[in-house]
Amino acid sequence: MASISYRNITKRFGSVTAVNNLDLEVREGEFLVLLGPSGCGKTTLLRMTAGLEEVSAGAILMNGRAVNEIAPKDRDIAMVFQSYALYPHLTVAENIGYPLKIRGVDRSAAAAKTMAVAKMLKIEQLLNRLPRELSGGQRQRVALGRAMIREPGAFLMDEPLSNLDAKLRVETRAEIKKLQRDLGKTTLYVTHDQAEAMSLATRVAIFDHGVLQQAASPQEIFEEPANQFVASFVGTPSMNFMAATVVAEGIEIKAQPKRYVIGLKRPASEHGRPVVAGIRPQHIRIGSGGAASALPVKVFITESLGTEFHIFVENGDSKIVIASASPVDLATGEMISIDFEVDKIKLFDPATGLRIRKW
Amino acid sequence: MNPKTSGRSFIWRAASLALLAAAILAVCFPLYWLLITSVKFRADQMTFPPVWIPARWTLGSFHEAFVVKGFGAYFVNSLVYAGCSTFLSVALGSLAGYSLARFKFPGQLEPKISFWILSTRMFPPVVSLIPLYFLIRKINLLDTPAALIALYAVFNLPFVVWMTRSFFKEIPVDLEEAAMVDGLTRFQAFGRVTLRLAAPGLAATAILCFIASFNEFIFALTLTTLKAVTLPVGIAGFVTQYKVMWGEMAAAGLVAAVPVVVFSLLAGRHMVKGLTMGAVKG
Numbered sequence: 001m002a003s004i005s006y007r008n009i010t011k012r013f014g015s016v017t018a019v020n021n022l023d024l025e026v027r028e029g030e031f032l033v034l035l036g037p038s039g040c041g042k043t044t045l046l047r048m049t050a051g052l053e054e055v056s057a058g059a060i061l062m063n064g065r066a067v068n069e070i071a072p073k074d075r076d077i078a079m080v081f082q083s084y085a086l087y088p089h090l091t092v093a094e095n096i097g098y099p100l101k102i103r104g105v106d107r108s109a110a111a112a113k114t115m116a117v118a119k120m121l122k123i124e125q126l127l128n129r130l131p132r133e134l135s136g137g138q139r140q141r142v143a144l145g146r147a148m149i150r151e152p153g154a155f156l157m158d159e160p161l162s163n164l165d166a167k168l169r170v171e172t173r174a175e176i177k178k179l180q181r182d183l184g185k186t187t188l189y190v191t192h193d194q195a196e197a198m199s200l201a202t203r204v205a206i207f208d209h210g211v212l213q214q215a216a217s218p219q220e221i222f223e224e225p226a227n228q229f230v231a232s233f234v235g236t237p238s239m240n241f242m243a244a245t246v247v248a249e250g251i252e253i254k255a256q257p258k259r260y261v262i263g264l265k266r267p268a269s270e271h272g273r274p275v276v277a278g279i280r281p282q283h284i285r286i287g288s289g290g291a292a293s294a295l296p297v298k299v300f301i302t303e304s305l306g307t308e309f310h311i312f313v314e315n316g317d318s319k320i321v322i323a324s325a326s327p328v329d330l331a332t333g334e335m336i337s338i339d340f341e342v343d344k345i346k347l348f349d350p351a352t353g354l355r356i357r358k359w
Numbered sequence: 360m361n362p363k364t365s366g367r368s369f370i371w372r373a374a375s376l377a378l379l380a381a382a383i384l385a386v387c388f389p390l391y392w393l394l395i396t397s398v399k400f401r402a403d404q405m406t407f408p409p410v411w412i413p414a415r416w417t418l419g420s421f422h423e424a425f426v427v428k429g430f431g432a433y434f435v436n437s438l439v440y441a442g443c444s445t446f447l448s449v450a451l452g453s454l455a456g457y458s459l460a461r462f463k464f465p466g467q468l469e470p471k472i473s474f475w476i477l478s479t480r481m482f483p484p485v486v487s488l489i490p491l492y493f494l495i496r497k498i499n500l501l502d503t504p505a506a507l508i509a510l511y512a513v514f515n516l517p518f519v520v521w522m523t524r525s526f527f528k529e530i531p532v533d534l535e536e537a538a539m540v541d542g543l544t545r546f547q548a549f550g551r552v553t554l555r556l557a558a559p560g561l562a563a564t565a566i567l568c569f570i571a572s573f574n575e576f577i578f579a580l581t582l583t584t585l586k587a588v589t590l591p592v593g594i595a596g597f598v599t600q601y602k603v604m605w606g607e608m609a610a611a612g613l614v615a616a617v618p619v620v621v622f623s624l625l626a627g628r629h630m631v632k633g634l635t636m637g638a639v640k641g
Contacts, residue, residue, distance in 0.1 A: 052536050073542040085533035089555060102542035146541070 002076065002153030002186050003028045004049065008058035011044050011210075018044040020210040022058070026154075031180050031187045032215075035197040036207035037233070042190045045207075046156050049188060050079050062153065078147035079156040082163065084139045086131040086146075093118070093127040096145040103150075117145045120179075137168045144176070154186040161196060173199060194234050198222070206230050228276060228353040231346060237281050237310055237321045243350070244277045246270045251277055251347070253295075256316040260295050262342055275356060276348040281310065281323035283344040287337045294337035299330045313338065390616070396609035397421065404605045420606030421614075430611050433593040438618060440504060440589060441572040444511035449565050451512075452519025453527075453557075457549060459520065460527035461535075473524065480517045485577055492581055502584045510582075511572040518571075519564055526560035527553060562626045570619050590615045 004026040011019040019041040026032050034042035047053040049060060051072035059066045067075055078099070086095050093114050094101075100110040118124040121141040131139055140160060147155055160176070161169045177200050180187050191197055197204050198218040205215040206229070214226035225231035231239045244251040248271065250264035262277070287294045297313035297320060304310075304327065311322040311330060322338060330336065347356040396404055398416040424430045459473055491510070492501075500506040530553055538548035554561070579589040594611045597604040 050536075050540055052539065071544065072536075072539045073544065077540065079537065079540045081533045081537055083531060083533045085531065085537035087534060087538075087552060098538075099541040146537075150541075 002062050003064075004154060004186065004188070005061040005064075006045075006058065007061065009045070009048065009055060009060065010057040011041070011048060011053065012056045018210050019048070022212050024205060024212060024215060026186060026188060029184045029186055031177075031189065031200060031202045033189045033191060033197040033201035033204045034207060035191060035194060035204050035233070036213075038192055039209075040207040041210035042192075042207050043158055044210075046079075046158055046188060046190050049154075050077055050156050051075050076153040077156055078150050078152040078154075080143050080147050080158065080160045082159040084131075084143040084160075084163075086139055086142055088131055090130075091127065092123065092129050092131070092134070092142050095131065095142055096127075096149055098146060099150045113149055114145075117149045120148070121145050136164050137172065140164060140172060144179070148179075148183070152185070154188065155180070157187065157189045159191055160189075161191075162193075169196075176200065194236070198234070204234075206233060208233075225346065225355060227355055228278065228348045231278050231348070231355075235280055237323060239278045239280050239346075240284070240320045241348075242277045242279075242318055242320075244275050244347075246273045246275060251275060253277060254316070254318070255295060257296075262340060262345065264342065264345070274350050276350050278346040278348060279340050279344060281321045283341040284320070284322045284338050285341070286311070286322060286324065286328065287339050294339050296335060296337050299332055299334045299336060301332055302328060302330055393609045393613050393616075396605055397613050399606060401606060420610040423604075424607040424611045425614075428593075428607070430590070430593055430614075433588050433590045434614060436504070436587060437573055437590040437615070440507045440511060441569045443504075443508045444515065444572045445565050445568040447508070447512035448515040448519045448568055449523075449561060452516050452564075453523040453554070453561060455516075455520045456523030456525075457527050457553070459524045461532065473521070476517045476520050484514060488577065488581055491578075495582060501582060502587045504587050506582050507579060507587060507589070510578055511568075511575060515568040515571060519568065522560065522564045523557065526557045530556050566622055566626055569622060573615075573619060 006022050006024045006026075009019055009022040010017065022045065034045060036042050044053060048055050051067070051070060055068050059068055061067065062075065062077075087098065090098065093111075096117055097110045097114040100113060105113075114127070115124060118127055121144060123138060123141045123145065126134065126138060126142075131142065134142065140163075143160070147157075157176075161172055164172060173196060180200075189197075189200060198221075201218055203215060204218055204221050206213040206221065208229050214221060214230045216224070216226075221230060221234055225234065228241065232241070242253050244253045244262075246252075247261060250262050253260045253262065295315060297315045300312040300314050300319070302309065302311045307325075309324045309326070309328050311324065311328060313320050313322065313336070320338070348354065349356055395410070395413055397420050398418065399410065399413050400415065400417055400419070403410045403413055403415075425434075455476075459469055463469075464472065495501055495506050534552050534556070535545075535548045538552045539545060543551060574591060575589070576591040576595070579592045580595070583589065583592065590611065594608055594615065597608040597611070
């Protein structure tokens with residue numbers, strides 16, 4: 001097992017900075033998911049960890065040893081590629097056993113190991129097939145098997161589920177999670193799918209434009225986002241953001257037809273400060289319209305996902321999404337009133353996007 | 360079925376079969392003619408109407424060409440030159456092709472280098488014949504195997520670079536990276552994974568190089584005199600001031616065709632696969 005430390009890691013491709021001055025510790029046995037939109041530097045970071053990409057500045061440490069100059073083969077890591085990268089001319093058994101063959105492991109020992117891994121992944125009946133004769137899910141397992149057989153210090157996985165259909169993805173996701181918990185190996189997993197990240201990770205590291213935004217447990221990422229980017233990237237539908245100003249009673253949201261104030265405890269010194277108020281769609285209630293705390297809005301459209309119902313509403317220029325667990329019967333153009341679970345509101349600084357935590 | 364369309368499809372079928380037959384005839388007739396001429400007696404060679412199936416036959420022409428005139432040595436020369444130059448150009452060219460396919464070149468230089476390599480094939484090779492003659496005379500390599508092997512290797516190099524570059528581009532880089540993570544060095548990954556997967560393409564490329572070198576005439580004619588003579592040059596020697604030795608020429612020509620035919624039959628399947636390899640994304 002391995003711990004991995006990133007010290008001031010920077011990676012530049014010409015004038016583009018893919019990873020910017022990253023400091024991050026990956027603990028032994030941890031399942032760390034690198035999450036972010038495409039082009040945020042997460043895959044580059046994984047490839048640098050594997051040794052497939054050089055580091056422009058900074059150091060990568062594995063078990064305290066700098067590995068910047070160490071070849072991929074000597075890093076004690078195994079990688080699962082997005083494309084699976086199975087050797088097309090080798091059978092499933094040969095693919096899984098290839099790392100052992102390279103290391104000159106005795107043939108019968110390697111065969112026994114291959115069988116054990118195949119059984120663990122339930123692909124023992126496929127051992128004599130070629131990769132082109134396998135389905136996507138089966139290829140995925142072979143790729144996992146090839147990574148597992150070496151018992152490496154750490155697993156690196158680059159969007160391993162992105163080529164599977166939705167149903168298989170959810171199943172395989174659960175299996176990978178179980179496998180990782182059973183094997184207890186340090187795992188770095190790259191994805192742009194927040195549901196995957198939240199369900200797999202013991203810790204999630206969120207990136208944007210090559211900069212680490214937050215590294216924390218899935219729950220903490222969801223409940224205590226460090227900034228507006230994290231808040232908007234995690235959660236479906238996305239968090240609602242509204243421009244607001246600090247006033248005597250709390251914060252005032254620009255609204256029609258009259259000012260709308262949310263009562264919050266706040267220091268008097270902040271009076272007049274502009275803020276961004278964020279509230280998750282799940283934390284908005286649809287009211288009858290009579291309550292004083294209610295905000296009148298017009299229904300724009302509704303959608304049903306079977307288990308959850310989304311209502312898109314507008315007030316003046318601001319658009320708000322509401323997620324309701326129970327079905328709603330609302331027509332486009334209908335006027336309703338909503339109110340917020342005040343303790344769930346997060347405030348952000350409009351200039352920096354950082355969370356304002358001190359209230 | 361509609362009789363009109365069935366009539367039309369019958370005509371199409373007949374026409375395409377006729378075209379195919381004509382193509383087969385055009386390809387096979389020279390070979391057939393070569394074969395019967397090589398075994399005819401001299402008196403039967405030029406009669407009109409021609410003797411299609413010789414009633415009497417002889418191996419005299421083969422004897423004359425290979426025993427009396429020493430064509431065996433020319434044959435060996437040709438095989439050796441073609442073999443060595445093919446090995447050199449494929450070995451060097453595939454490394455260059457790999458570099459061009461895989462590595463990042465500063466300042467978008469890769470297409471420019473590739474085009475420059477290709478551009479060396481754009482003038483007729485014969486243009487360089489006279490300068491090369493003087494050059495080779497200067498370094499005392501006239502009438503030596505080294506001169507022809509080096510020249511053939513160099514002439515085929517751009518072709519090999521371009522072919523292999525496209526083959527290597529087709530092979531996903533992930534496979535090499537997976538092999539490197541699995542425990543190989545970059546060079547081992549190239550040899551054991553990439554080269555292995557590019558083998559059909561390389562085989563096709565090698566065959567084409569071999570054929571080009573084996574059949575080359577004008578450089579061999581100019582740069583050799585006695586010792587290093589190749590088969591095509593030797594065959595041309597049957598056209599003398601006083602007569603054309605058709606029988607010997609046919610015998611030598613027939614034998615000259617053998618290595619290429621054998622090579623192509625052995626690697627035919629690979630060749631088709633190799634030649635279409637860069638064609639479509641799989």
